[in-house]
Each structure stands twice: as structure tokens, then as C-alpha cells.
Amino acid sequence: MSLTLEIVTPEAKVYTDTIDSVVIPTVEGEIGILPGHIPLLTQVASGELRVAKGAETQFLAVSGGFAQIEGDSVRVLAENAITEEKIDENAVEAAMKRAEQQLAEAKALDPQELEHLQNLVRYSGVQLALKRRKR
Structure with a gap:
């Protein structure tokens, strides 16, 4: 099983891929999302978002916005987001x-x-x- 992750800012689509799991910084602490997660809408805080795909972990800096989890789809609408290498x-x-x-x-x-x-x-x-x- 896998998740589809999409991270979007007002300027651009920053990230989209099929992944194994994601850890999102929220105003109430970090939450880990795996396939089959219950539907959820949560407020994203400034912090480090971690994406796991196979043996690889990718890091993104995010701030502000919302994360919506529905089925095996995770959508993060952030004020700002950038991948580590950028x-x-x-x-x-x-x-x-x-x-x-x-x-x-x-x-x-x-x-x-x-x-x-x-x-x-x-x-x-x-x-x-x-x-x-x-x-």
C-alpha cells in the first residue's frame, strides 16, 4: 500500500509523488501518516516535513497552512514549502x-x-x- 502526497503553495506545486509515509508538523505536534489513515484536516505549523519512500527519507521545510488526509491521499496546502536541496x-x-x-x-x-x-x-x-x- 502507498500514499499519494501533494504539497502546494500559492506559487507552485512543490512536491508530488507516491510515498510510503509522511510526518507532518502540526500546531499540536508531529503526526505520522500511513496508508489507510482516517480522514483528517489539520493545521500545519512551521517545521520539518519528512517523506519516506523505500529506504530513502526526504526532508522539506514548511510553514503555515493545512494538511488534508482522505483515503490514501495526503494534500498539504502550505504558505511556504521547499525541498532541502533547493x-x-x-x-x-x-x-x-x-x-x-x-x-x-x-x-x-x-x-x-x-x-x-x-x-x-x-x-x-x-x-x-x-x-x-x-x-
Whole structure:
């Protein structure tokens, strides 16, 4: 038995494949999905999404959105998602520093802008941790 996993952001389809299992970061902790999982709709948190296919495990950084599990189909609709090999460490570090600087300098940000910057810092942190794990 297998699962079909699709990960989509507002910009693009980031991932689609037939897999054995997936571990998704949710606001209530990580959940593992195997074939035959009960139907579920859950909120995705910033974190590491792990895809198992055969003996291989692939890692993606995700943030925000929802995961829908129905039958043997898993669909993740995320604000941001990127595969490990596409993460540009220098670009992520620069974006994270800019967002942290804006947060530090901001006296009166509106709540939406504040939340956006905080999410950017969190997502950047996830990407860097993913990229640096193997060192």
C-alpha cells in the first residue's frame, strides 16, 4: 500500500509523488501518516516535513497552512514549502537577518506585519536547521 502526497503553495506545486509515509508538523505536534489513515484536516505549523519512500527519507521545510488526509491521499496546502536541496543557505540567512532587524527596529507595526515577520523568522530557522543537520 502507498500514499499519494501533494504539497502546494500559492506559487507552485512543490512536491508530488507516491510515498510510503509522511510526518507532518502540526500546531499540536508531529503526526505520522500511513496508508489507510482516517480522514483528517489539520493545521500545519512551521517545521520539518519528512517523506519516506523505500529506504530513502526526504526532508522539506514548511510553514503555515493545512494538511488534508482522505483515503490514501495526503494534500498539504502550505504558505511556504521547499525541498532541502533547493534551500539557499546564504539567501535564507540574509532574509532572516532583515526580518529580525525589522522586528527589532519596529516601534508600532500593525499586527499583520508583525505576524508576517515572525513567521518569516520561524520559517528561515527551519530551513537553516534542515540544511545544517548533516554537518
